[in-house]
Amino acid sequence: MHRKEVAKLAGVSEATxxxxxNGVGPVKxxxxxxxxxxxxxxxxxxxxxxxxxxLRRSGNLGVILPMLPKVNLFSTFYFSEVLSGIGITAKQRxxxxxxLFREPDEPRDYVNLFRTQKVDACIVLGAQDVPNERAALxxxxxxxxxxxLVNQRFDGESFNTVDADHQMGSCxxxxxxxxxxxxxxxxxxxxxxxxxxxxxxDGYRQGIEEAGLTYDRSMVLVGNYxxxxxxxxxxxxxxLIREGRTDAVIAANDRMAIGLLQGLKELGIQxxxxxxxxxxxxxxxxxxxxxxxxxxxxxFYEVGCAAASRLLDTISDPRNSxxxxxxxxxxxxxxxxxxAFTES
Amino acid sequence: MHRKEVAKLAGVSEATxxxxxNGVGPVKxxxxxxxxxxxxxxxxxxxxxxxxxxLRRSGNLGVILPMLPKVNLFSTFYFSEVLSGIGITAKQRxxxxxxLFREPDEPRDYVNLFRTQKVDACIVLGAQDVPNERAALxxxxxxxxxxxLVNQRFDGESFNTVDADHQMGSCxxxxxxxxxxxxxxxxxxxxxxxxxxxxxxDGYRQGIEEAGLTYDRSMVLVGNYxxxxxxxxxxxxxxLIREGRTDAVIAANDRMAIGLLQGLKELGIQxxxxxxxxxxxxxxxxxxxxxxxxxxxxxFYEVGCAAASRLLDTISDPRNSxxxxxxxxxxxxxxxxxxAFTES
DNA sequence: GTGAAAGCGCTAACAT
DNA sequence: ATGTTAGCGCTTTCAC
Numbered sequence: 001m002h003r004k005e006v007a008k009l010a011g012v013s014e015a016t017x018x019x020x021x022n023g024v025g026p027v028k029x030x031x032x033x034x035x036x037x038x039x040x041x042x043x044x045x046x047x048x049x050x051x052x053x054x055l056r057r058s059g060n061l062g063v064i065l066p067m068l069p070k071v072n073l074f075s076t077f078y079f080s081e082v083l084s085g086i087g088i089t090a091k092q093r094x095x096x097x098x099x100l101f102r103e104p105d106e107p108r109d110y111v112n113l114f115r116t117q118k119v120d121a122c123i124v125l126g127a128q129d130v131p132n133e134r135a136a137l138x139x140x141x142x143x144x145x146x147x148x149l150v151n152q153r154f155d156g157e158s159f160n161t162v163d164a165d166h167q168m169g170s171c172x173x174x175x176x177x178x179x180x181x182x183x184x185x186x187x188x189x190x191x192x193x194x195x196x197x198x199x200x201x202d203g204y205r206q207g208i209e210e211a212g213l214t215y216d217r218s219m220v221l222v223g224n225y226x227x228x229x230x231x232x233x234x235x236x237x238x239x240l241i242r243e244g245r246t247d248a249v250i251a252a253n254d255r256m257a258i259g260l261l262q263g264l265k266e267l268g269i270q271x272x273x274x275x276x277x278x279x280x281x282x283x284x285x286x287x288x289x290x291x292x293x294x295x296x297x298x299x300f301y302e303v304g305c306a307a308a309s310r311l312l313d314t315i316s317d318p319r320n321s322x323x324x325x326x327x328x329x330x331x332x333x334x335x336x337x338x339x340a341f342t343e344s
Numbered sequence: 345m346h347r348k349e350v351a352k353l354a355g356v357s358e359a360t361x362x363x364x365x366n367g368v369g370p371v372k373x374x375x376x377x378x379x380x381x382x383x384x385x386x387x388x389x390x391x392x393x394x395x396x397x398x399l400r401r402s403g404n405l406g407v408i409l410p411m412l413p414k415v416n417l418f419s420t421f422y423f424s425e426v427l428s429g430i431g432i433t434a435k436q437r438x439x440x441x442x443x444l445f446r447e448p449d450e451p452r453d454y455v456n457l458f459r460t461q462k463v464d465a466c467i468v469l470g471a472q473d474v475p476n477e478r479a480a481l482x483x484x485x486x487x488x489x490x491x492x493l494v495n496q497r498f499d500g501e502s503f504n505t506v507d508a509d510h511q512m513g514s515c516x517x518x519x520x521x522x523x524x525x526x527x528x529x530x531x532x533x534x535x536x537x538x539x540x541x542x543x544x545x546d547g548y549r550q551g552i553e554e555a556g557l558t559y560d561r562s563m564v565l566v567g568n569y570x571x572x573x574x575x576x577x578x579x580x581x582x583x584l585i586r587e588g589r590t591d592a593v594i595a596a597n598d599r600m601a602i603g604l605l606q607g608l609k610e611l612g613i614q615x616x617x618x619x620x621x622x623x624x625x626x627x628x629x630x631x632x633x634x635x636x637x638x639x640x641x642x643x644f645y646e647v648g649c650a651a652a653s654r655l656l657d658t659i660s661d662p663r664n665s666x667x668x669x670x671x672x673x674x675x676x677x678x679x680x681x682x683x684a685f686t687e688s
Numbered sequence: 689g690t691g692a693a694a695g696c697g698c699t700a701a702c703a704t
Numbered sequence: 705a706t707g708t709t710a711g712c713g714c715t716t717t718c719a720c
Contacts, residue, residue, distance in 0.1 A: 016706060048460040369689085
């Protein structure tokens, strides 16, 4: 069962067993064969634990994710997609995936993951731009520990990042609406602790200006990315619609868009007819609503792949720092299909 | 930075440092203090890698999950919930979570996870009752490796399992419908490789009989748990409805129910009025459809907790084998709210 | 109560 | 081309 016995059975030293199994160093083909057979016969597999200890590498890629109680920070859709991308990529590169759940009250003790040698690199999901987070990440950076953020930038820092082009996304959404004649476009944003909220706002503003409309900050509402927060805006939005003060809404994620849509429906307002609506993420839910929700598709799986792949590159050469931005794409569905009623 | 230096600074041996940090063996309070201070001062944290190697325990709980290409086997909802439960529990018990993605064509080499000492125990998600899987699991069992299945039983084997009471669930659903006067209840099931499909069918049948109706196998349709497979049944179901041959449908998961609902809507049939519909899982999507979908709520998070918790118990004492079955609960929404039109 | 030393199963430098 | 040996950083007996 152990290497020693394999060595004995094959009539070689333990070192040779190692060489054969790792395919390193010169080995006579015949010995190689003998060793392989012995290993096979004894059903021997080297202990990853011992290997990693000897090599002082855990072989693990850590994924840190905050567990927001009940109110899922990320849609399960986002999470599953990103995680799959990371997982598949890690695996291809010979790394195992270590999941690290952080509970809300727990300190962000990222450095210790490296000091205890639990991970060789880590990806931080759902980071927020708050002082504690910045500090924890800066500490990682100072320690030269390979890490990478997904979907979150920190202005003024040069952290590795993989993000989607949210700015472009909302810009496109605005233009799409403007082209169809919508002129009073509301924007329902998320909290500013997430950089993509800011990005989306920038994009919205840019789109508004490029479409020849004028940016009006009172047209920007704020929710917290939950369905409920979208739902709660329905009354206000309904009123604006009835007053003729708005004819289209872009929400910073699908969950809020869906909540809003449900709220509006209850108030007798038909999305896709009385008002256009576009969400962000193109989650599963976007296809389920009535009418189906137009949404900005984000390649989350690819985001995960890129994060893992680029991050692992930096292990061998820390100069491989990166800030990737992946393109998004507007998916048009019935919620924004109509043409605006053109007022005189 | 290393234990040796801590020992020197504290003026003790390395063994004593260990004792202090692990809280084992008798240590004079004063030495304890000295060591703690030294460790603190040098910012010393023991290497989990070395520890685990010395103890011959990886400290990892593995989670195996098959990656079905694109067609997500489990809804992301199911997956996230179960995974959270497992993750939180593992953490509380001092284990790390190792994610193990298995691609479709890959062999099920579960035993090697243990032989390489990558995990101390593992949870298998999305297992199927096919020969290869049975064999792989049997091999684990033979090797006395602690493992546990979630949401899948294997008849004739005594594998550790945590499952929901799917049988009770569909039984309740049938009775709920029967009480409201529905008499011709269709059942849209999933593939038989998943034991819960069989359980649900049993429950359906039991419910039918207990409600004083008669079981008719032609009332059982089969999909593959995807939304599309539900959608595709819409024509057939619509026809049955128009012929007066059915007045209610239970689908074995929400995704199929939602697909069916969308298909029926396109065919001009109003769910919740022309026909009652109940799904299973109470996923996020159930709240998004129009009308909202009645569904059988499964405590996935708790399933994950139970699986991890009970499994880790078996590590210390293998006699702690288990087969847990958690209760489910019917959530009534508009899709099954109406009372059946009572024919003369 | 504390120190010395063996051993966990592997890698890698060095010797042959 | 292969064997020998010294670690890797920790735990744990066994002395003292």
